[in-house]
Amino acid sequence: MGAFFIGRKSYLKIMFFSLPRHSHALKAKFPAQSLGNKSLWCNMLPWLFELEIVMFHHVEPYAGDPILSLNEAFGKDPRTDKINLSIGIYFDDDAKIPMLPSVRAAELKVVAEAGARPYLPMEGAANFRTAVQHLLFGAEHAALKAGRVVTIQTVGSSGGLKVGADFIKRYFPNTTILVSDPTWDNHRAVFEGSGLTVQTYPYYDAATGGLRFDAMLQALSKAEKHSVVLLHACCHNPTGVDLTDVQWQQLLPVLQERELIPFLDLAYQGYGASIAEDAFAVRLFADSGISFLVANSFSKSMSLYGERCGALTIVCPDAAQAVNVLGQLKANVRRNYSNPPMHGGQLVARVLTDPELRAMWEAEVVAMRDRIQLMRKKLFDVLSAKLPGRDVSYFLTQRGMFSYTGLSPEQCDRLKEEFGVYILRSGRMCVAGLNSRNVEATANAMAAVLA
Numbered sequence: 001m002g003a004f005f006i007g008r009k010s011y012l013k014i015m016f017f018s019l020p021r022h023s024h025a026l027k028a029k030f031p032a033q034s035l036g037n038k039s040l041w042c043n044m045l046p047w048l049f050e051l052e053i054v055m056f057h058h059v060e061p062y063a064g065d066p067i068l069s070l071n072e073a074f075g076k077d078p079r080t081d082k083i084n085l086s087i088g089i090y091f092d093d094d095a096k097i098p099m100l101p102s103v104r105a106a107e108l109k110v111v112a113e114a115g116a117r118p119y120l121p122m123e124g125a126a127n128f129r130t131a132v133q134h135l136l137f138g139a140e141h142a143a144l145k146a147g148r149v150v151t152i153q154t155v156g157s158s159g160g161l162k163v164g165a166d167f168i169k170r171y172f173p174n175t176t177i178l179v180s181d182p183t184w185d186n187h188r189a190v191f192e193g194s195g196l197t198v199q200t201y202p203y204y205d206a207a208t209g210g211l212r213f214d215a216m217l218q219a220l221s222k223a224e225k226h227s228v229v230l231l232h233a234c235c236h237n238p239t240g241v242d243l244t245d246v247q248w249q250q251l252l253p254v255l256q257e258r259e260l261i262p263f264l265d266l267a268y269q270g271y272g273a274s275i276a277e278d279a280f281a282v283r284l285f286a287d288s289g290i291s292f293l294v295a296n297s298f299s300k301s302m303s304l305y306g307e308r309c310g311a312l313t314i315v316c317p318d319a320a321q322a323v324n325v326l327g328q329l330k331a332n333v334r335r336n337y338s339n340p341p342m343h344g345g346q347l348v349a350r351v352l353t354d355p356e357l358r359a360m361w362e363a364e365v366v367a368m369r370d371r372i373q374l375m376r377k378k379l380f381d382v383l384s385a386k387l388p389g390r391d392v393s394y395f396l397t398q399r400g401m402f403s404y405t406g407l408s409p410e411q412c413d414r415l416k417e418e419f420g421v422y423i424l425r426s427g428r429m430c431v432a433g434l435n436s437r438n439v440e441a442t443a444n445a446m447a448a449v450l451a
């Protein structure tokens, strides 16, 4: 053992606190030695020191998540007129997270019928999984009938991304995952956390507030075979810039030619055009016969954020491979969290399968989408009046909860500090946090920092 020096303070700390606390471990570690033995102290002190003082010395501080940290900072801001446009949550016109009447009615039924709470299977509840498949593909899709689609219930769509990422890492260990530039802040963390190499493909055009579609196609047409391409099926997070149906059709042959593996992230179904239209890419890919993954969520579409209701679906080449793929997804779930929680998934399954509740829910989704659209229009009107030389029409063309405002990090800081308006430093604004009382103040604050 090398030389070992500790200061008087550490020594005292060890004598008074560590020694009594670790007496059992100490006896087990040094059984043959007695307190009178000098070498005991030479060996014991570094051991105790390590146990007490340096055990976690290599653990670095966590910088925090840009979205969740800003949302927390908003919560602590004492100003009463503050405006939260940071996190991707739909707030109603009273700035409240809605409890959708369809989901409330489903919950009353589910609770009234609830019995014992056994563990769910690793893959989740069968009624939830089937309902998700029907929602994504349409109940009659040939891929479902062929038995080549597998779905597991996951802990939100983030859980679906994670289980999918682990699956990719295991079966395509050297592959790269390509994400749009920019993408949701957490995508890179999830995929790198599974050991995958993450690269980007061109996506957002800062000059127009639109899509660099040609550059995107060009980059993907050069991607390595079996690269995974993360695509936002609708309501791109963070930009709100989506592919049109025609562009999805143009993308498909590139994916096929390069044998790329699409991984669709569908977290905002219903917020773009409609529940069915927002699944356009899912259905197009399934029709084409390619293999791909989809992670979808009910956090936003059913306002069930804390229930963590999501799913991972993998469309396979045939039913035999689907059996093995499902088996490996189950094994992954078992290794990680054993099986998903029950309650939220049962609310989702009930809303999706009860015709009356389903109709209610679809109307509620339309109302949420229309309200966001109204807020976009109001923001556009005030900003275009205040900044006549500036084109802010991207607020009208971008879709879903988010818009990329084009504000610099410093301008975002000013919005927060001077006006209490919280948007991400990337310039992402959650338009779904606007309401009839705060939209004008938001537009005025933006105009002030942009002037």
Ligand code: LMR
Pocket: 067, 068, 086, 087, 088, 089, 184, 186, 237
């Ligand atoms: C967001 O993008 O703000 C939401 O999806 C919430 C999250 O977990 O980041």
